[in-house]
Amino acid sequence: ALFTDPADLPSTNYDFIVIGAGTAGSVVASRLSEDLTKKVLVIEAGVDDTGNLNVEVPFFAPLALGTAVDWNYTTVAQPGLNGRSITVPRGYVLGGSSAINFLGWTLGSQDYYNKLASITGDSGWGWASMQGFFKRVSTLVPPTDNPTITPDEIPTSNGNGPLHVNLPNVDLEPDQRVFASAKSFQSSSDSNLKRFKYTTDQNNGNAIGFGYNQVNAGGGSRTTSATAYLHPALNSRNNIDVVINTRVTRLVKSGDAGSVPVFKSVEVATSKGGAKTTFTASKEVILSAGTIGTAQILLLSGIGPQADLGSKTIVNAPQVGKNVRDHPLLSLFWSVNSNRTYDDFLRDSSLQNTALNEWFATKGGIFSASPVNVLGFMRLPQTFFTPARPDPASGPNAPNTELIFVDGFVPSDTNPLPATGHFMSIICVLLSPTSVGSIKISSNTDIFTQPLIDYNVLGTDFDTQAMVQAMKDAQTYVGTSVGGVNQFTKDGYLQDPFGSFAPAASGSDADKIAFMRAHADTIHHPVGSARMGSAASGGSDGVVDSRLRVKGVSGLRIVDASVLPIIPEAHTQAAVYTVAERASDLIKQDNGMSSGSTTNSHASAPPAHSPPPPPPPHLGNQHNGPNPNGHGHH
Ligand SMILES: Cc1cc2nc3c(=O)[nH]c(=O)nc-3n(C[C@H](O)[C@H](O)[C@H](O)COP(=O)(O)OP(=O)(O)OC[C@H]3O[C@@H](n4cnc5c(N)ncnc54)[C@H](O)[C@@H]3O)c2cc1C
Structure with missing residues (x-):
């Protein structure tokens, strides 16, 4: 059952305790x-x-x-920013x-997965094995509403899992221009252009190519690890309790197994300085x-680098909080000759009302998909790599960079939405960064104080130069004609680079780096x-270890993004x-439980969370109701 206060839980003893009902935790539980x-x-x-439109309506994700x-x-x-x-x-x-x-x-x-297997020495992390676990997660729900998508464009790599994935429900202006360009570039004799390929499925093992963005919004509402895994389990079983707000x-060390501390x-x-309760697992945390x-x-539990934790160390685990990587991103803007972009939706509440009513009525329309319809993964040019600047990607067929095409302006703290105008943005993402950051705590802090998060964004020469190349690639993509036709300018659609990007677009590499340091962010x-x-x-x-057991202790496993030694x-x-699907099997195996379910045990549809239409939120306002944690946004 679902509880809102730990004092109400029926027991303090369980077989398994899962910390965090997030993406991985909900799958495992x-x-x-x-x-x-x-x-x-x-x-x-x-x-x-439940009932949060910013969670349910795919287009509202940024809100x-x-x-x-x-x-x-x-x-x-x-420092890099x-x-x-x-x-x-x-x-x-x-x-x-x-x-x-x-x-x-x-x-x-x-x-990527084969590199994980070779790093860890565990073939279970390799592609052949992980492709099977991926198929347990998602099912592709074809779009109902986008006649431009033909049957041969429907990806086939998803399986029959509870997470419902779809393709864009609405055709947007950049889409066909991106695809037509990729199709002509890939057959070009120019090796620089050949890097831009067309694909119908970025999830079939060959991730490279420009294609439709698959999104976890099958049926027009966002599906999450809670709607697909956790709520169906809660609704159908009595042996799972979830407590929120906790x-x-x-x-806490619960004993010793020989010389090894047990953490069960x-x-x-529920609040800083509030009453504390202890729960214990008989099998694993x-x-x-x-x-x-x-x-x-x-x-905070004394499991970490002794060099940092000093006398608070219970288990010296030097790598805790180290090896943190994120993908840097940078948005580029062009004016376009079109009045069909997202920009007016971001400015005009009556347009939002109409679109939201359509979403409530049919789960269709512009709000039923994420704000991104098309994106592409690509390699850096081979000439980019030198003995001093080797390729950090996990293999020769893994991409280094990504271009995300957006049918409107991408607002941010440093580039707010212009009051007028229509735009196309390209978000450049560095997928194989070499900068390494960290998570630390300062002494005498607790869980109610945020840790020190350092992504070290654009902290290496490789990363800044690769982002320069991604910017140039974006400009090449929209600026190149094949067979005398430029897909972006042929009918007067794409105009000039806009705003803060304009001087960087026409400027030197140094100008591009200055623009990047002023405006780059990460993609979370x-x-x-x-x-x-x-x-x-x-x-x-x-x-x-490769079965995700915390080394040097007993009873404790980690299953989430933190265990990945290299960034996808x-x-x-x-x-x-x-x-998380593979980890669930490992935990079952190690505890004598039957594992290996390849069937969809959560086939029930996600719960309907649709209250009557409230007034639409203000799309331009990203701060509608601050988190009570008060970590000082901006
Ligand atoms: C804004 C944003 C946009 C993104 N966009 C994309 C995208 O388009 N596509 C994509 O593939 N990925 C995207 N990602 C990344 C992706 O969502 C994450 O990689 C993934 O969800 C991480 O899963 P996780 O299980 O590791 O952590 P999470 O899903 O974050 O789960 C951790 C859970 O633990 C809980 N928790 C933390 N501390 C405690 C505590 N002390 N006590 C109890 N509970 C605790 C948290 O509240 C949370 O529920 C995005 C992420 C963000 C934030």
Whole structure:
């Protein structure tokens, strides 16, 4: 059942305790509770997801940021960004970040998973195995509303899982221009242009190419790990309890197994300085609090680098909070000769009303898809790599960079929405960054104080030069004619680079780097703070082993984005879901439970969360209701 106060839980003893009902935690809790003889407790710091339009309406995804469903963290000052500190949104809600993310559904390449297998020495992380776990997660629901999508454009890599994924419901102006360009570029004799390819499916192992953005919004509403996994388990089983509004303050040593400390107890509180309660698992505690939360909880529990924790160290785990990576992003803008872009929707509440009413009535229309219809993954030019600047991607068929085409202006703190005009934006993303950051706590802090988050954005020469190349690639993409035709300017659609981007577009590499340092952000894909160890080091560089057990302790496992030793060259949620599916099998195997379910055990439709239409939120305002955590957004 769902509880809002830990004092109301029927017991303090469970078989399994899952910390965090986020993307991974909801999968694991749901899978473990398939064994009706095992009792599962899930502890979630955040709020219920039910009835929140910013969570349910796919187009509203950006509106959830800075609200009560966001942890609302910020980074420490970033030297690579002129000392700016940037926001770090994370889901503070059932479903975790899967409930507030931008819905892109990209698995990453075969090379990525095979590299994971070779790093960890565990073939179970390789593509052949992980492709099967991916198929347990998602089902492709064809779009109902977009006649431009033909049957041969429907991706085939999704399986029959409970997460419903769709293609864009509405045709937008950049879409066919992007595809026509890619189709002509890939057959060009110019090796620079040949890097831009067309694909119908970025999730089939070959991630490279420009195609439709698959999004976890099958049927027109967002599906999350809560709607697809957690709520169906709660609705159909008595052996799973979930408590929200409750933070794990630390893991508590519950005994010793020989010389190894056992960590099967969990201390919680609902407010800073509030009463603490302890829950104990007879089998395992599974830490799924995400790259930031997991590192913070481990450090507050005395599991971390002795060099930082000093006398508070219970287990010296030098890699906790290290090896953190995120993908830098940078938005570029062009004026366009069109009045069909998103820009008017961002400015005009009557247009929003109409679109929201259509969404309520049919789950269709512009609000039924994410704000992104098309994106592409590509390699850096081969000439970019030198012995001093090797390719950091996980293999020769893994992408280095990404271009996301947006049918309107992408507003941000440093580039607010212009009052007038129509725009196309291209978001450049660096998928294979070399900058490494960290998560730390300062002494005498607690779980109610945000940790020190340092992504070290654009902290290396490789990263700044690769972003320069991505900017040039975006300009090449929209600026090149093939067979005498430029798909973007042929009918007068694309005009000049706009605003702060204009001088960088025509300027030198130094101008581009100055623009990047002033405006770059990240795309909120942090991984790595509790990484799996490498076989080459005998595991000594890992926080967890390849079965995700925390090294040096007993009873504790980590399942979330933090365990990934390298960052996927993709948006990260599909990897996290897939890792969580395999982890659920590993936990079942290690506890003598039957595993390997490949059927969809949660086939029931996500619960309908549709209240009567309220007044639409203001799309331009990203701060409608601050998170009570008050971590000082901006
Ligand atoms: C704004 C945004 C946009 C994104 N866009 C995309 C996208 O388009 N496509 C994509 O693939 N990926 C995207 N991502 C990334 C993706 O969502 C994450 O990689 C993924 O969801 C991480 O899953 P996780 O299980 O590791 O963590 P989370 O899903 O964040 O789950 C962690 C959970 O633990 C809880 N928790 C933390 N600390 C505690 C504590 N002390 N006590 C109890 N509970 C705690 C949290 O509240 C949360 O529910 C985006 C992320 C964000 C934030």
